[in-house]
Amino acid sequence: MSHEKSQSKYLNWTNILFFTINTSVSVVGTILLLMYGTIHSATWILAIITWFLFGMGGITVGYHRLFSHKTFKAKAPVRFILLLFGAGAFEGSALEWCTDHRDHHRYTDTDKDPYSIKGGFWYAHIGWIFTLDPSTRNYDNVKDLQDDWMCRFQHRFFVPIAILMAYLIPIAITCLWGSFWEGLLIAGLRIAALQQFTFCINSVCHMFGEKTYSTKQSARDNWFTALLTFGEGYHNFHHQFPLDYRNALRFYQFDPSKWTIYTLRCLGLASDLKRVSTAKRLRYKMQFDFNQIKAMKSNIGELVQPLYDKVSSQLLHIESLETAIKQLKKQNPFSANGKLSQYQAALSEKNQQLKAAHYELKYFIKSWNQVLANALRLNRKTALLDGVS
Structure with missing residues (x-):
């Protein structure tokens, strides 16, 4: 299959260098900017907006619930916009993200699980990315997405699209109030934070929390990670019912992605919302x-x-x-x-x-x-x- 533990002998220096440089430069640079300069409130607002758009729109609603699990159908413009937002999260193309995630569900907690918690907390969180050999992906489980020209386009031109969405557009916006460095550093900080929040689902939600529907797998419900990932933290429910467009059912459980999808349906932009009976x-x-x-x-x-x-x-x-x-x-x-x-x-x-x-x-x-x-x-x-x- 596309993922084996032998990948642990491989070091993906592209991923290692990007994560290390982007995180260290953005964190240290932001601290220095706060100490010796200033960051406009508009820049922080922009960071929060892009966090919502790229995190909830691109990853949770787009990559995860729409493209990976097909829990609902979306109009072409919505699909295209979600793919742009997904690229802005800098977590790989939709084809890459979805093939890994579908393998994760099919082979949960086994050696074929690309980010199995059996490899330890660090491995499930980010170690698997540092040891991922891209040549091991065969994309057999995402042929439906390969038939979609939008997914193919995003996959082929992922790097320029990601740079445009994640860095260039935010920098261009902050330049309106004369601050190039604010845009660059806050964009990098947002990327680093969003990536870590997403990775918590693979690590924290497979080690800490409660099991509510099944003990056959390591997935757990963790309300705190739901706050960081727009509702993805109710992971035991999700692994038991992966085709449900919702991750949380109770009124007090945080799942804004569910309401986003529901709103899209009310606007006529989404349909066929799947839910377990x-x-x-x-x-x-x-x-x-x-x-x-x-x-x-x-x-x-x-x-x-x-x-x-x-x-x-x-x-x-x-x-x-x-x-x-x-x-x-x-x-x-x-x-x-x-x-x-x-x-x-x-x-x-x-x-x-x-x-x-x-x-x-x-x-x-x-x-x-x-x-x-x-x-x-x-x-x-x-x-x-x-x-x-």
């Missing part, structure tokens, strides 16, 4: 909770098994009804012996069944949450007594 998500969540209960020292797992089976069966029933409704909607309304009324009756019946199933599910879920809370409370008491004894 509530029934499927709850089924995975319940399975995760039940596995936690079974791992406890007490025999609570045996006691709650009947309720777990009942709720799981109800969730599967809801999923089957949702699938049946989708299939009906795809049919020709006049296919039922040429009668529209029969089609409408069949669709109405399925919708009524689904509504009733959801109504019944509410009580099942309420009972399950009570059982889970009691089980966790009992487990804490048991652990406390064991510690005392």
Whole structure:
């Protein structure tokens, strides 16, 4: 495949020198400028704006949720602009970024994972970039993107586009208030910070945080990294449901990228927003909770098994009804012996069944949450007594 651990014997001096020089010069230069000069407030505002545009627009919404996972469709102008913003983040072309990321999801925590946490925190964070041999990329998993002329264009002319977006345009803007060096240093500082924030998803979110939907892989939810990456921190959810355009579900969870995509749809610039069904998500969540209960020292797992089976069966029933409704909607309304009324009756019946199933599910879920809370409370008491004894 395109990534093997043998790449650790290779040193990518282009990446090493760029990261080292850009980071050191921008950090030291900015400090010196603050000590012996001044940085206009307009320059800081420009840095924040480009951080949002290139970080949220280019990487999170563009490279990640649109091009890597295809969680939604976007109009051509939006796709083109997101590719420009992505180049401005200086994290490689869309083809490079997406082939690595798709391999990461397909081979998570294995030797074929390009930034596997099994290689250690440093390797997952940035070490893999320093040891990346570009010749190991074969792009077999991004042929769909290679068919897109915009992605091909951005890949072919990535360096000049990236320099234009990341450096030249910000410098040109700061020159309007007579400050070339402010534009250069703040642009470099923004690039360095944005790269480190992105890399935290590969390192921090695979080592620190909580697992909420699956323990089969190292991905974890980390609310702090979500603040730095425009919602990408809820990583356990993302690895379990990678085709969902959202990374966070709760109102208090920070995911502005989700709302950006939703806004694009409201403006007619995006469509086909994919989201995991509530029934499927709850089924995975319940399975995760039940596995936690079974791992406890007490025999609570045996006691709650009947309720777990009942709720799981109800969730599967809801999923089957949702699938049946989708299939009906795809049919020709006049296919039922040429009668529209029969089609409408069949669709109405399925919708009524689904509504009733959801109504019944509410009580099942309420009972399950009570059982889970009691089980966790009992487990804490048991652990406390064991510690005392």
